[in-house]
Amino acid sequence: MPYRYLLFYKPYNVLSQFTNDSPVERLTLRDYIPVPNVYPVGRLDHDSEGLMLLTDNGQLQHRLSDPKFHHTKTYWAQVENIPTDEAIAQLRKGVTIQNYRTRPAIVDRLDEPDLPPRDPPIRFRQNIPTAWLQITLTEGKNRQVRRMTAAVGFPTLRLIRVAIAKLQLSDLSPGEWRDLTDEELRSLKHLF
Known part of the structure; x- marks a missing residue:
């Protein structure tokens, strides 16, 4: 089964995880992304906005998250x-x-x-x-x-x-997500 790669424009005040463990009521990724078994590559604070990459490819997740790779x-x-x-x-x-x-x-x-x-x-x-x-x-x-x-x-x-890396927020609005294009996927291929 092929891996999934999603881009998401995280809105302000949304947690960059699928569950809310805090006593404060907040939206999570689950409220926006109905795709099972994908996880964020890195995090954005609840009060930050913008581009998130989600995938079920653990190797890519590690390569993009680990600071030693300087992405x-x-x-x-x-x-x-x-x-x-x-x-x-x-x-x-x-x-x-x-x-x-x-x-x-x-x-x-x-x-x-x-x-x-x-x-x-x-x-x-x-x-x-x-x-x-x-x-x-x-x-x-x-x-x-x-x-x-x-x-x-x-x-x-x-x-x-x-x-x-080479992935851009450009065509998404807050709360929107989409699969990576073939060209975007090719731009990540050298990472895994």
Whole structure:
């Protein structure tokens, strides 16, 4: 039986697992994806949005999840205030978060992307501007992007993962999923 590979646009406030073990009522992957025996490759926090890959191929899951393989994950982060050149340079070199030095990252300013509105919307302060950054990592520590931007003085207000390796979020809306195309599958073949 062939493996399944799914892309999913995880909405805000949805757990990136199929069960809810917490006392707080939250939606899970089960509320969106009716495909049995697939599991997420990595996680997104409940308050983050964006691209998830799900599969029943354990070897691929391991290759994409293990930081020693240095696979990229790209995020769009809306941050509070306008990041300075110095802050961006720090993010690019790596910052210390929770006694851990992050690997260097690719960080660029980003024009405000055309995204569906978040429900609920981010907090808005009339006298504090926001800006968008595109951040590409080769690791995935717990809440890493949020901790990195906070460490340089620009807390993340909204976070969307837009790419995993060569897979892109582009044609999905929040809550939608689909099987990988043949071309997307070929782009992953070198991993297993």
